[in-house]
Amino acid sequence: MSAKRKTLSAPQRPGSIAPLRRPDHLIVDNLTTAVLVLDAGLRVHSLNPAAEALLDVSANQVRGMDLRQLLPEAEVLAAALARLTASGYPLTERDMQLVLPNTQVITVDCVMTPVNESPAFAGTLVELLDLDRHKQISREEQLMSQNESARALVRGLAHEIRNPLGGLRGAAQLLDRELDSEELKEYTRIIVHEADRLQALLERLLGPRTRLKKRTMNIHEVTEHVRALVEAEAPPSVVVDRDYDPSIPELEADPELLVQAALNVVKNAVQAVDGAGRILIKTRIHRQYTIGQRRHRLVVRVDVSDNGSGIPEELKALIFYPMVTGRSDGTGLGLSIAQSLVNQHGGLIECHSEPGNTTFSILLPVGDGGENSSRVQNPIMGPGRR
Ligand SMILES: Nc1ncnc2c1ncn2[C@@H]1O[C@H](COP(=O)(O)OP(=O)(O)O)[C@@H](O)[C@H]1O
Numbered sequence: 001m002s003a004k005r006k007t008l009s010a011p012q013r014p015g016s017i018a019p020l021r022r023p024d025h026l027i028v029d030n031l032t033t034a035v036l037v038l039d040a041g042l043r044v045h046s047l048n049p050a051a052e053a054l055l056d057v058s059a060n061q062v063r064g065m066d067l068r069q070l071l072p073e074a075e076v077l078a079a080a081l082a083r084l085t086a087s088g089y090p091l092t093e094r095d096m097q098l099v100l101p102n103t104q105v106i107t108v109d110c111v112m113t114p115v116n117e118s119p120a121f122a123g124t125l126v127e128l129l130d131l132d133r134h135k136q137i138s139r140e141e142q143l144m145s146q147n148e149s150a151r152a153l154v155r156g157l158a159h160e161i162r163n164p165l166g167g168l169r170g171a172a173q174l175l176d177r178e179l180d181s182e183e184l185k186e187y188t189r190i191i192v193h194e195a196d197r198l199q200a201l202l203e204r205l206l207g208p209r210t211r212l213k214k215r216t217m218n219i220h221e222v223t224e225h226v227r228a229l230v231e232a233e234a235p236p237s238v239v240v241d242r243d244y245d246p247s248i249p250e251l252e253a254d255p256e257l258l259v260q261a262a263l264n265v266v267k268n269a270v271q272a273v274d275g276a277g278r279i280l281i282k283t284r285i286h287r288q289y290t291i292g293q294r295r296h297r298l299v300v301r302v303d304v305s306d307n308g309s310g311i312p313e314e315l316k317a318l319i320f321y322p323m324v325t326g327r328s329d330g331t332g333l334g335l336s337i338a339q340s341l342v343n344q345h346g347g348l349i350e351c352h353s354e355p356g357n358t359t360f361s362i363l364l365p366v367g368d369g370g371e372n373s374s375r376v377q378n379p380i381m382g383p384g385r386r
């Protein structure tokens with residue numbers, strides 16, 4: 001990790017441990033657990049980057065602020081802190097709901113420890129473990145492995161059907177040449193025509209090529225290309241808005257495959273608003289974000305939101321499976337293919353939907369998964385909330 005390199009001082013002798021200039025900061029800054037230190041008056045003395053990400057605040061903004069002012073609706077937390085102040089013993093509150101300054105509600109486990117060892121400072125150390133994110137990571141992992149096995153099954157089947165189908169078509173063509181009667185030739189033509197139709201279906205089931213042609217690219221190349229394609233097709237009553245973060249760094253990816261993935265998602269949004277509505281394409285960057293079991297230093301998020309009717313409740317758990325569709329003319333392949341294309345990039349598509357507000361989020365790690373990412377053995381949490 002680059003932060004680690006910066007804090008290492010003089011060259012390391014073999015077998016020795018290099019002294020660190022600010023060892024406490026190295027640990028606290030890189031923890032995925034949110035940590036806050038409160039002074040005796042319950043004012044925020046300091047917080048680590050994980051806490052900034054979890055509470056969606058900046059340290060400068062909240063330093064010195066009374067915690068009860070920062071989280072005014074956290075009665076359970078306030079009561080626990082009052083008990084801790086009275087007793088002087090550490091406390092743990094499990095499954096605690098917190099309403100964040102941005103009005104989002106999160107569930108955390110909270111450990112509070114009095115710190116009064118130094119005569120100069122007495123206060124409380126508060127650790128917050130984000131349970132929602134923990135659950136989300138398990139869900140994401142499940143989603144990735146489900147999709148992988150479903151796609152593998154479908155691809156395997158498609159491969160198996162492709163060869164005998166080619167044989168059938170070839171034999172029908174040979175037979176066609178041998179036949180003199182136009183009436184009988186009609187039958188062989190039907191066989192060839194239907195075989196071609198099946199072939200086209202198999203190609204769609206197999207999906208686009210799987211070898212990545214990666215290059216350094218900006219995510220907005222993809223979103224702008226998709227926006228242009230969709231705007232050309234959609235009626236004028238469908239508005240496609242954008243909200244881009246121009247500071248997003250470039251990533252190593254296959255632009256063609258990402259266009260295909262994003263297009264499948266945006267096309268669904270256009271179909272969901274049914275002729276009139278608003279689609280928003282939003283891009284953001286996250287620091288220290290966990291996708292599945294990997295924590296990445298930087299992750300790009302592309303949100304595609306629409307104000308259509310939402311995903312039917314009975315389909316919600318299934319939409320990423322191949323051949324699952326809620327539309328009479330659907331193939332049910334769009335999301336399954338999009339998910340595998342993004343998975344191939346080490347990323348993930350997730351979805352939140354309620355009537356009038358559906359968002360598909362495409363998460364893509366920046367970098368190749370080497371220097372910029374690490375495997376999470378016990379994926380308790382990755383900060384950088386959404
Ligand atoms: N933005 C959305 N709003 C509502 N439902 C959606 C949305 N995106 C996808 N869906 C649901 O998920 C199903 C599967 O989508 P997809 O895999 O692209 O297949 P298809 O579009 O061929 O049906 C859709 O049929 C639809 O029911």
Ligand SMILES: [Mg+2]
Nearest residue numbers: 264268334335
């Ligand atoms: Mg679709």
